[in-house]
Amino acid sequence: MLGRIDTGSVVKTGNGTSVTLDLFGDHADELLALEEKDLEVTLKKHRNRRSNAASRLCWELCSQIGRAITPPLPKEDVYRQAIKDVGIFIQVCIRKGDYDAFDSQWRGRGTGWFTEIVDTHDYMDVVDVMAYCGSSTYDTKAMSTLIDYLVDQAEQMELQIAYDLREIEQIKEDWARDLM
Numbered sequence: 118m119l120g121r122i123d124t125g126s127v128v129k130t131g132n133g134t135s136v137t138l139d140l141f142g143d144h145a146d147e148l149l150a151l152e153e154k155d156l157e158v159t160l161k162k163h164r165n166r167r168s169n170a171a172s173r174l175c176w177e178l179c180s181q182i183g184r185a186i187t188p189p190l191p192k193e194d195v196y197r198q199a200i201k202d203v204g205i206f207i208q209v210c211i212r213k214g215d216y217d218a219f220d221s222q223w224r225g226r227g228t229g230w231f232t233e234i235v236d237t238h239d240y241m242d243v244v245d246v247m248a249y250c251g252s253s254t255y256d257t258k259a260m261s262t263l264i265d266y267l268v269d270q271a272e273q274m275e276l277q278i279a280y281d282l283r284e285i286e287q288i289k290e291d292w293a294r295d296l297m
Contacts, residue, residue, distance in 0.1 A: 178267035203266045205250045227251045
């Protein structure tokens with residue numbers, strides 16, 4: 118659900134805090150069913166994901182780069198390589214026997230979500246894994262870095278980019294504004 122905290126509605130009470138939420142849309146039936154029940158509540162600032170224009174630009178660049186490589190690469194492979202080169206990742210140490218399940222679950226999040234074993238510790242029966250995160254979770258700086266990387270790759274290959282640099286900067290600015 119999306120909504121806002123009403124101005125002036127946050128009140129400290131004897132047992133905690135009371136707040137009034139203005140929820141967008143009709144959720145009355147759902148909420149009435151929850152009256153007088155203990156709830157687990159999570160509130161966080163709403164953030165729009167990347168714009169359609171930023172997504173189209175990313176995939177267009179990946180497609181162009183993939184077609185220009187010999188032998189050609191699928192755009193998804195180009196995208197994953199870009200994520201690996203400039204993207205966000207976490208490093209985890211897991212038992213060898215748990216790696217396949219971890220990898221499968223991680224990859225299930227989307228095209229840009231993949232893992233790579235970077236070290237093996239046989240004496241402890243564990244592996245160090247780089248788990249890369251897809252660009253759908255990127256903030257303004259990370260998405261701009263990814264797009265800049267792909268533009269640079271395309272320029273180095275002397276590819277004709279469908280967007281001029283001014284349009285690319287506008288797409289990145291619009292996407293950044295959507296996140297605020």
